[in-house]
Amino acid sequence: MFKYQNTKSSGSKSWVIQRVTGIALVILMIGHYILMHYNPDSGHTYQAVLNRMSYSWYRIIDISFLILGMYHGLNGVWGIFRDYKLKTWQNYTIFALLLIFGLAFVAWGLSIILSIPYVHTSNIH
Amino acid sequence: MLILCLIINLPFILMSQNSYSKIKTFDQKNWVKENLSYKKDTGSWAWILHRITGVALIGYLFLHIYSLSPLTQGEAAFTDKMKSFTTPFFMFIEWLLFAFVLFHSLNGIRIVLVDWADGAKYHRSLYVWSWIVGVILFVMMGVIMFSYEIGLLAK
Structure with missing residues (x-):
């Protein structure tokens, strides 16, 4: 990927994706903040999480939030490193580390979201 | 012919090399100092702050996944964790x-x-x-x- 930085892959696709995911994240973040902080109970109690997670569409939004955020963030960090002319082995190491950490934490987040049981108990959302 | 061309152009080639070597190039030792010395417009500040906040936010995302991990261990563990965050x-x-x-x-x-x-x-x-x-x-x-x-x- 970075080997052909100036020829085959100019990074223009990732540039567009970075903007598209950024816009999506701004929209998701507005909803996230309203849900988490409009009412202190909705953000910080187990029952509220259970209730939200009893809807599959909410899980889908959560999972896409996780993946979009992780991609946008790590692509941004990768972009910072690409601003400096590093040696090829350094680029490979950084890229591999970002990829491994990103995949591991996305997997962890997915396992957390999917392990929450489907129960609807009260009316706190 | 080629040799003649070279000989005629030699002073110019030497001159151009000389002037090229005088141009200030990337200095890795004074990198931070040099960057800070640039005059900054609104866009430069936006760029700097965008970077700092971006790095902080990806760091927070990792922390966020970690801090929500007690969700898998049931209500008691989650409530205990949330106590410290409220x-x-x-x-x-x-x-x-x-x-x-x-x-x-x-x-x-x-x-x-x-x-x-x-x-x-x-x-x-x-x-x-x-x-x-x-x-x-x-x-x-x-x-x-x-x-x-x-x-x-x-x-």
Whole structure:
């Protein structure tokens, strides 16, 4: 990927994706903040999480939030490193580390979201 | 013919090399100093702050996944973890985090407008507006987040 930085892959696709995911994240973040902080109970109690997670569409939004955020963030960090002319082995190491950490934490987040049981108990959302 | 050309052009080649060597090139040792010495316009500050907030936010995302991991261990473990996050100190940190999110979001919108909506013509006023909107939303979020504490103070 970075080997052909100036020829085959100019990074223009990732540039567009970075903007598209950024816009999506701004929209998701507005909803996230309203849900988490409009009412202190909705953000910080187990029952509220259970209730939200009893809807599959909410899980889908959560999972896409996780993946979009992780991609946008790590692509941004990768972009910072690409601003400096590093040696090829350094680029490979950084890229591999970002990829491994990103995949591991996305997997962890997915396992957390999917392990929450489907129960609807009260009316706190 | 080629040799003649070279001989005629030799003074110019030497001169050009000489002047080229005088041009200041990238100095790795004084990298930070040199970067700080550049005159900064609104766009430079936006760029610097966008970077700092971005790195902080990806760091927070990792922390966020970690802090929500007790969800798998049931209600008691989660409530115990959440106790430490609802202390006034952590709420203040969360409020500061919102400032980071706000700057990165509003400046991100500014970047998209510059790239896709002819924003290069009005990027300075966009920067100022993003600060105005950001400060207003920051204060509003403070009131919402600390509404309970503000209520206590009012009594």
